[in-house]
Amino acid sequence: MEPKIIKGGGVTSALGFRAAGIACGIKPAREKDLALIVSDVPGEVAATFTTNLVKAAPVKVSMQHARNGKIRGVVVNAGCANACTGVGGIADAKSMLDHVAKEFNSKPREWLVCSTGRIGTRLPMPQVRKGIEKAATKLSLENGTEAAKAIMTSDTRRKEFAMRIKVNGRKVTIGGMAKGAGMIHPNMATMLCFITTDACIDKPTLQSCVDEAVEHSFNRISVDGDTSTNDTVIVLANGLSDTNLLKSYHPQFALFKKTLTHVMRKLARMIVEDGEGITRVVDVVVKGAASVQDAKLAARAIAKSELVKTSWTGGDPNWGRIMTALGYCGARVREEMVEIYYDGVLAVVNGQPSKTPMAKLKKIAAKPIFTLTIHLHVGSGEYSILTTDLTEEYVRINKGE
Amino acid sequence: MEPKIIKGGGVTSALGFRAAGIACGIKPAREKDLALIVSDVPGEVAATFTTNLVKAAPVKVSMQHARNGKIRGVVVNAGCANACTGVGGIADAKSMLDHVAKEFNSKPREWLVCSTGRIGTRLPMPQVRKGIEKAATKLSLENGTEAAKAIMTSDTRRKEFAMRIKVNGRKVTIGGMAKGAGMIHPNMATMLCFITTDACIDKPTLQSCVDEAVEHSFNRISVDGDTSTNDTVIVLANGLSDTNLLKSYHPQFALFKKTLTHVMRKLARMIVEDGEGITRVVDVVVKGAASVQDAKLAARAIAKSELVKTSWTGGDPNWGRIMTALGYCGARVREEMVEIYYDGVLAVVNGQPSKTPMAKLKKIAAKPIFTLTIHLHVGSGEYSILTTDLTEEYVRINKGE
Numbered sequence: 001m002e003p004k005i006i007k008g009g010g011v012t013s014a015l016g017f018r019a020a021g022i023a024c025g026i027k028p029a030r031e032k033d034l035a036l037i038v039s040d041v042p043g044e045v046a047a048t049f050t051t052n053l054v055k056a057a058p059v060k061v062s063m064q065h066a067r068n069g070k071i072r073g074v075v076v077n078a079g080c081a082n083a084c085t086g087v088g089g090i091a092d093a094k095s096m097l098d099h100v101a102k103e104f105n106s107k108p109r110e111w112l113v114c115s116t117g118r119i120g121t122r123l124p125m126p127q128v129r130k131g132i133e134k135a136a137t138k139l140s141l142e143n144g145t146e147a148a149k150a151i152m153t154s155d156t157r158r159k160e161f162a163m164r165i166k167v168n169g170r171k172v173t174i175g176g177m178a179k180g181a182g183m184i185h186p187n188m189a190t191m192l193c194f195i196t197t198d199a200c201i202d203k204p205t206l207q208s209c210v211d212e213a214v215e216h217s218f219n220r221i222s223v224d225g226d227t228s229t230n231d232t233v234i235v236l237a238n239g240l241s242d243t244n245l246l247k248s249y250h251p252q253f254a255l256f257k258k259t260l261t262h263v264m265r266k267l268a269r270m271i272v273e274d275g276e277g278i279t280r281v282v283d284v285v286v287k288g289a290a291s292v293q294d295a296k297l298a299a300r301a302i303a304k305s306e307l308v309k310t311s312w313t314g315g316d317p318n319w320g321r322i323m324t325a326l327g328y329c330g331a332r333v334r335e336e337m338v339e340i341y342y343d344g345v346l347a348v349v350n351g352q353p354s355k356t357p358m359a360k361l362k363k364i365a366a367k368p369i370f371t372l373t374i375h376l377h378v379g380s381g382e383y384s385i386l387t388t389d390l391t392e393e394y395v396r397i398n399k400g401e
Numbered sequence: 402m403e404p405k406i407i408k409g410g411g412v413t414s415a416l417g418f419r420a421a422g423i424a425c426g427i428k429p430a431r432e433k434d435l436a437l438i439v440s441d442v443p444g445e446v447a448a449t450f451t452t453n454l455v456k457a458a459p460v461k462v463s464m465q466h467a468r469n470g471k472i473r474g475v476v477v478n479a480g481c482a483n484a485c486t487g488v489g490g491i492a493d494a495k496s497m498l499d500h501v502a503k504e505f506n507s508k509p510r511e512w513l514v515c516s517t518g519r520i521g522t523r524l525p526m527p528q529v530r531k532g533i534e535k536a537a538t539k540l541s542l543e544n545g546t547e548a549a550k551a552i553m554t555s556d557t558r559r560k561e562f563a564m565r566i567k568v569n570g571r572k573v574t575i576g577g578m579a580k581g582a583g584m585i586h587p588n589m590a591t592m593l594c595f596i597t598t599d600a601c602i603d604k605p606t607l608q609s610c611v612d613e614a615v616e617h618s619f620n621r622i623s624v625d626g627d628t629s630t631n632d633t634v635i636v637l638a639n640g641l642s643d644t645n646l647l648k649s650y651h652p653q654f655a656l657f658k659k660t661l662t663h664v665m666r667k668l669a670r671m672i673v674e675d676g677e678g679i680t681r682v683v684d685v686v687v688k689g690a691a692s693v694q695d696a697k698l699a700a701r702a703i704a705k706s707e708l709v710k711t712s713w714t715g716g717d718p719n720w721g722r723i724m725t726a727l728g729y730c731g732a733r734v735r736e737e738m739v740e741i742y743y744d745g746v747l748a749v750v751n752g753q754p755s756k757t758p759m760a761k762l763k764k765i766a767a768k769p770i771f772t773l774t775i776h777l778h779v780g781s782g783e784y785s786i787l788t789t790d791l792t793e794e795y796v797r798i799n800k801g802e
Contacts, residue, residue, distance in 0.1 A: 054728030054736045054752070084724050084736070086753045119721025120754050182708070224707040229725050306625040306707070306791070307583070307799055314800030320520025323485050324630050327455030335455045335485070351455070352487045353521050390707070392793035398708055399715030399792075 001166045003259040006175065009162025012144030013175035015198035015240040016040040020138035021150030024131025026079035026117070026124060032150035034128065035076040036100070036135040037194055042070035042110060043238030046207035048214045050231035056083035057093040058113040059230060065097075065109050066234070068203075072110045074194060074234055075100045075132060076151050078179070080123050082115040083229040092123045099129050103136040114192050114232050116153055116179060148177040151192055154397065155181045159270040163259050167252040168243040172199045174259055176235075178267040182224060182276040182398065191218060191271055193233040195263060198241040199256060205247055209257045210235050217264035222303040222387045223275040224394070235260070272386045277393030280312045281386065283371040289381035294331035298374065299385040301329030309390035315366030317358075319347045326374065337377040343370045402567050404660040407576065410563025413545030414576035416599040416641040417441040421539035422551030425532025427480035427518070427525060433551035435529070436477040437501070437536040438595055443471035443511060444639030447608035449615045451632035457484035458494040459514040460631060466498075466510050467635070469604075473511040475595060475635055476501045476533060477552050479580070481524050483516040484630040493524045500530050504537040515593050515633050517554055517580060549578040552593055555798065556582045560671040564660050568653040569644040573600045575661055577636075579668040583625060583677040583799065592619060592672055594634040596664060599642040600657060606648055610658045611636050618665035623704040623788045624676040625795070636661070673787045678794030681713045682787065684772040690782035695732035699775065700786040702730030710791035716767030718759075720748045727775065738778035744771045 012019050019037045027033040047066040049059050075096055082089045097108040148158035162175025180191030246256050284302050289295035302308055305325040311318035319340050326333050340348035342364040364370050413420050420438045428434040448467040450460050483490045498509040549559035563576025581592030647657050674682055685703050690696035703709055706726040712719035720741050727734045741749035743765040765771050
């Protein structure tokens with residue numbers, strides 16, 4: 001059976017998960033800024049954290065807690081990253097966990113914590129503590145959507161998605177929520193993603209599924225090329241679907257992994273589509289590279305080139321700038337072998353302009369979503385990355401006035 | 402004697418050099434688009450070319466000609482890069498040299514050729530050939546300035562500079578012109594630079610001086626992080642100052658090298674100051690890195706971060722984004738050791754906000770020129786790079802509509 005999309009599904013679609021999203025006073029104007037996700041029973045956890053050497057306090061704390069032992073849930077705040085806050089910031093992150101643990105008569109190390117927002121400011125802890133108490137009273141299935149709202153920063157819309165499969169004749173659900181719109185680049189973006197599932201799966205197997213799914217989703221998106229200090233993907237599996245354990249030899253294991261990857265890819269795409277100020281979403285596909293690594297270098301250079309991205313803003317299929325990026329990306333490139341396609345229409349052949357009329361290519365580059373395919377014809381390495389254009393609005397949003 | 406700046410000096414300041422700049426019809430509206438620089442006698446040449454694997458036709462041809470033998474001069478066109486033009490483009494570049502060589506009763510291999518402009522279109526050769534003939538009749542000392550105008554593309558002003566030193570009691574002059582405003586990044590930028598000198602120096606010595614000077618000038622500037630297909634620095638030395646040969650043991654050798662570096666640094670700074678749409682010029686200085694390589698990684702990551710650059714646009718000393726860039730740049734960074742200064746004023750100490758009032762830092766970040774100093778405190782590696790902010794105007798210029 002193919003996975004089914006759960007309409008309106010999200011972080012509370014799987015059995016035994018409740019959530020809440022409330023305003024505690026970190027953000028101005030009573031905007032929601034604190035979310036809580038709780039499993040009725042302790043579950044397995046697998047997580048991926050930012051590769052940035054400058055890690056926020058909640059990342060440092062959650063990395064420890066995610067290492068072993070079961071997890072009850074996650075507390076998340078928006079409006080303050082709790083990054084570059086020294087030992088005080090670590091104490092704040094731990095205090096959040098102490099507080100949430102007390103509410104649920106559990107141990108602090110059964111909880112994870114995430115923060116997102118401006119770097120270098122401390123959390124207003126009295127408000128945060130009161131917020132946690134309040135959130136604990138608001139937990140429900142319906143409030144999954146409120147939680148998805150509470151983790152937003154520069155996001156213009158909430159990001160939720162869920163799917164259901166059948167395992168041993170029982171329903172298994174994978175659902176989640178994410179946030180992110182800027183500081184988005186592989187390994188990883190300022191993005192937070194929380195996925196819950198009622199699957200029966202052990203920790204190492206879950207972690208291997210998460211690693212693979214992240215590699216094919218959140219590690220393949222780029223808005224502005226900046227990797228944040230707070231990026232986190234957390235997957236909680238509470239086992240309430242009560243199926244056989246999903247080990248690699250289980251007949252439905254591949255289906256589970258594929259569905260988890262699909263949920264992450266969907267949430268990753270939502271992040272790109274909500275990218276700050278963007279007007280185009282571009283699937284950059286590199287084929288025929290000397291190696292996968294080379295294909296990655298080429299795809300990333302294009303996704304990071306200010307000149308390529310601004311040309312898309314103007315609906316200009318400026319392949320000269322793409323050739324330029326290919327030339328400096330570090331991959332093996334033979335100019336005279338390069339082919340470039342916009343939505344499958346040949347723009348460059350043998351490193352030179354094709355006979356396709358410019359007007360036809362311009363029409364494609366002006367679309368809100370298109371695919372740029374580059375064939376290097378020097379090997380069989382492939383890689384793709386989902387990126388955006390670079391607009392005046394992006395600059396306006398980020399210039400901080 | 403310290404080097405003296407020659408007021409209004411440029412590519413014809415050194416003895417025996419003449420130049421011309423004319424309109425031949427590559428650019429619309431009769432804008433100047435063809436320049437010629439000629440030495441009265443054949444001279445030594447040293448040059449540096451783009452590291453981009455996709456090299457324009459004139460780069461491929463000039464690389465061969467610069468390798469050995471003496472050089473009479475350079476022909477340069479703007480408005481068309483003659484890049485990604487295949488064998489036809491190579492033929493065009495060679496035809497330009499055939500034509501200029503005939504005008505001066507010399508051999509094509511005594512000439513170099515450069516192009517700058519849009520990639521992927523062919524040169525209008527009949528016009529270019531006529532233009533070369535016309536330029537040959539316009540050569541003069543005064544027309545050095547016209548040559549500097551004729552090589553401009555998105556530049557808003559011409560870039561010329563010259564200095565004079567004394568060697569063996571005789572005047573030695575080093576002067577030049579440059580162009581560039583976008584696609585500017587180390588190794589190297591879409592920039593062309595032509596320097597002429599009447600110094601007596603042999604080819605290998607001149608090349609070593611040029612390599613060092615380029616490393617400290619054009620390789621340390623970044624506007625938008627894109628390395629072009631056409632970048633070229635050419636230095637011609639015709640020996641007409643008639644001094645002793647400037648070998649490394651010559652007492653004035655260090656002075657010559659210093660002055661050449663100074664001329665290149667000045668021209669490089671002019672390029673950054675004329676960067677497309679910029680409102681800030683920022684000297685990014687990294688100190689205390691584990692190695693020079695690490696300092697370079699850190700400086701370049703900051704100079705390339707869209708988020709750091711847009712924050713400067715708004716006059717926002719957003720050091721959180723700088724910490725983020727340091728964390729992902731690949732250099733050894735210990736968060737708790739990092740110090741950040743704006744114009745010498747402490748913004749971050751031990752990886753956390755200093756006590757300096759935000760208003761004071763904002764005042765500095767709103768200046769048109771300031772220095773950002775980062776001390777990593779893990780070693781003694783140092784590196785600096787000159788960069789800019791990223792503005793809505795940059796996007797407007799490059800979105801190509």
